[in-house]
Amino acid sequence: MTFKTLDDLEPGQRVLVRLDLNSPVEDGEVQDNRRFDRHAETVRELAERGDRVVLMAHQGRPGGDDFVSLDQHADILAEHVGHDVQFVADTYGDEAIDAIESLDAGEILLLENTRMCDEELPEEAPEAKADTEFVQTLAPHFDAYINDAYSAAHRSHASLVGFALALPAYAGRVMQSEYEANSSIATREFDGQVTMVVGGTKATDVIDVMNNLGDKVDQFLLGGIAGELFLRAAGNDVGFDLEGMDFFDDQWEANRETIESLLDERGDQISLAVDLAYEDENDERGEVAVSDIDEKDRAYLDVGTETVETYDPVIRDSEAVFVKGALGLFEDERFSVGTVGVLRAISETDCFSVVGGGDTSRAIEMYGMDESDFGHVSIAGGAYIRALTGAPLAGIEVLKQD
Ligand SMILES: Nc1ncnc2c1ncn2[C@@H]1O[C@H](COP(=O)(O)OP(=O)(O)OP(=O)(O)O)[C@@H](O)[C@H]1O
Numbered sequence: 001m002t003f004k005t006l007d008d009l010e011p012g013q014r015v016l017v018r019l020d021l022n023s024p025v026e027d028g029e030v031q032d033n034r035r036f037d038r039h040a041e042t043v044r045e046l047a048e049r050g051d052r053v054v055l056m057a058h059q060g061r062p063g064g065d066d067f068v069s070l071d072q073h074a075d076i077l078a079e080h081v082g083h084d085v086q087f088v089a090d091t092y093g094d095e096a097i098d099a100i101e102s103l104d105a106g107e108i109l110l111l112e113n114t115r116m117c118d119e120e121l122p123e124e125a126p127e128a129k130a131d132t133e134f135v136q137t138l139a140p141h142f143d144a145y146i147n148d149a150y151s152a153a154h155r156s157h158a159s160l161v162g163f164a165l166a167l168p169a170y171a172g173r174v175m176q177s178e179y180e181a182n183s184s185i186a187t188r189e190f191d192g193q194v195t196m197v198v199g200g201t202k203a204t205d206v207i208d209v210m211n212n213l214g215d216k217v218d219q220f221l222l223g224g225i226a227g228e229l230f231l232r233a234a235g236n237d238v239g240f241d242l243e244g245m246d247f248f249d250d251q252w253e254a255n256r257e258t259i260e261s262l263l264d265e266r267g268d269q270i271s272l273a274v275d276l277a278y279e280d281e282n283d284e285r286g287e288v289a290v291s292d293i294d295e296k297d298r299a300y301l302d303v304g305t306e307t308v309e310t311y312d313p314v315i316r317d318s319e320a321v322f323v324k325g326a327l328g329l330f331e332d333e334r335f336s337v338g339t340v341g342v343l344r345a346i347s348e349t350d351c352f353s354v355v356g357g358g359d360t361s362r363a364i365e366m367y368g369m370d371e372s373d374f375g376h377v378s379i380a381g382g383a384y385i386r387a388l389t390g391a392p393l394a395g396i397e398v399l400k401q402d
């Protein structure tokens with residue numbers, strides 16, 4: 001491990017802790033999710049060892065419907081920690097400082113949404129962020145800065161990079177475990193076959209991962225939007241938008257050359273669906289062999305059963321399996337066969353596995369699988385993608401400094 005962790009920090013400190021509690025917001029209500037549960041472990045550990053625990057986090061971006069106060073987050077987090085979490089509707093003004101100074105050992109305080117502070121957001125070098133009034137005002141009230149927000153660590157924002165230069169800096173427990181698991185494909189040697197399941201809607205992101213990881217991954221199993229784009233490049237009449245869709249055409253234009261050269265140079269490492277599923281005239285799941293499609297006249301919402309049967313043994317023969325993106329619209333049970341099929345195969349083998357992506361990992365509890373049957377279920381989206389390709393994350397690079 002290349003950064004200091006909580007094991008290197010004496011108890012009884014005044015700690016400023018960055019979490020990532022960015023969550024879906026529906027009709028103004030913040031939705032509970034894995035992030036609360038995971039960060040609760042770090043927060044509980046700090047409170048139990050007698051630290052004065054001050055938390056920072058963000059929610060949404062200015063202008064968005066999900067750009068809301070963190071008052072609800074404090075209540076949800078408190079439930080997960082099993083301990084009161086105070087909240088102050090201020091980021092670094094007098095109200096925030098008063099609340100920080102009034103904390104007793106073992107107490108927890110959440111500050112207001114960091115993105116309500118003007119100096120938080122513009123992406124700048126860590127040195128510039130460390131010089132902001134936000135950082136300079138808050139830092140003297142603490143002994144240490146702890147970054148637990150792995151899933152936001154790809155952003156060079158004040159709360160993620162500035163404090164690490166102004167205070168002794170440590171990685172929290174979530175940061176530690178996410179870093180280790182998600183970087184393993186780029187940093188670790190596996191004895192046997194390494195497989196990556198690639199799907200979802202963000203084809204551009206996953207194609208970039210494939211392009212970067214061709215030497216590290218033995219087999220890519222494709223589905224979702226990226227899967228259809230590859231089928232299109234292989235000469236099939238799929239992978240373009242029908243009326244009212246906007247998944248395919250832009251991503252095709254942006255990635256066509258890369259897809260074609262990947263198929264050309266690494267075709268034997270890339271498995272494509274042999275059948276696809278759709279909603280038939282009775283609103284039921286229908287399936288068609290890809291070789292029988294001579295005109296795309298319907299949306300394909302999952303890979304077919306035969307495809308799952310060909311992907312299953314590849315997973316069972318793997319030493320390590322990484323998942324990025326769902327193989328179909330699994331939120332609708334009729335189109336969950338691909339995603340659930342590969343996840344179940346992973347959960348039944350003892351391979352090292354990492355499941356990433358907020359949407360995809362939801363399939364685990366939705367279909368009654370047990371998270372403990374997977375090596376690591378990541379709570380990161382953009383940071384996970386970057387880690388897979390071995391790209392540095394700004395918030396981690398500053399933790400590595402002395
Ligand atoms: N053929 C398809 N048609 C429509 N949606 C699909 C299809 N295949 C997969 N999806 C959708 O892809 C979504 C997951 O993809 P996404 O690219 O958002 O990945 P993620 O990595 O899980 O999430 P995030 O990066 O947002 O954390 C699922 O919600 C699923 O419904």
Ligand SMILES: O=C(O)[C@H](O)COP(=O)(O)O
Binds near residue numbers: 020022060151152380
């Ligand atoms: O939810 C996330 O993926 C992270 O918190 C980063 O959020 P952002 O994409 O709004 O910077």
